[in-house]
Amino acid sequence: MSTARHLATLEQLCARPFPDEGSVRSAPEGSTGPGFHLALLASAGAPTGERAAVAEEFAALREALAVVLEARWGPAEHISLWSAFVRAEEARIAGAGEAVREPWRTLSASVPDALIWRRADRWIALGTAERETEQPVRLVALATAVDPP
Numbered sequence: 001m002s003t004a005r006h007l008a009t010l011e012q013l014c015a016r017p018f019p020d021e022g023s024v025r026s027a028p029e030g031s032t033g034p035g036f037h038l039a040l041l042a043s044a045g046a047p048t049g050e051r052a053a054v055a056e057e058f059a060a061l062r063e064a065l066a067v068v069l070e071a072r073w074g075p076a077e078h079i080s081l082w083s084a085f086v087r088a089e090e091a092r093i094a095g096a097g098e099a100v101r102e103p104w105r106t107l108s109a110s111v112p113d114a115l116i117w118r119r120a121d122r123w124i125a126l127g128t129a130e131r132e133t134e135q136p137v138r139l140v141a142l143a144t145a146v147d148p149p
Contacts, residue, residue: 006041006065006141013037013143014119024102036103036144045136054137055130061139062126066115069126076115081108081127084149104149107142110135114142121145 016037019025024033031038042061046054066076085108088100100108107114111127118124122143129138 003065003068006139007068009039009041010065010069010124010141013039013141014122014124016143018145030140031106033102035146036142038103038107039141039143040138041141042139043136048133051130051133051137055128058128058130058137058139062115062128065126069117069124073117073119073124076117076126078113078115079148080113081111081149082113084108085112085131087149100149101146103142103144104146107140108149110138111140116148123148 018035018037019032021034024031030040042058044054044058070076081104084100084104087098088105088108091099099105107125107127110129110131112131114125114127116123116125122145125142125144125148127140127142129135129140
């Protein structure tokens, strides 16, 4: 898990143009769609008993990256994605409620909170995906033109 490699990926997310309207394209290293890029920075599977420890390691990695990014971009805002997750689930299950726009709906399904920065015309978010217990713990980065929920 190279900090320099993660920083290079984040800079690339800031510069890469978003695709035109159309469907979301997914790959093992992330996904991209209209108005967003979601990148996988790191991933680690863990047995059930060790999952919390791995999630803590990834949270520490996120904080270490945030220190470097704050020196470059200024302070991050820490946001909870819990209410976005609940609203998206209510809309999915009951067919009612407030819809949460992509890519925040997808991010909130696995990331409980995020550090975000505003960079020119886009938001950059860092989060630890730990909510989906059947998936490996992941450190993800999001670049989007869509305002946070």
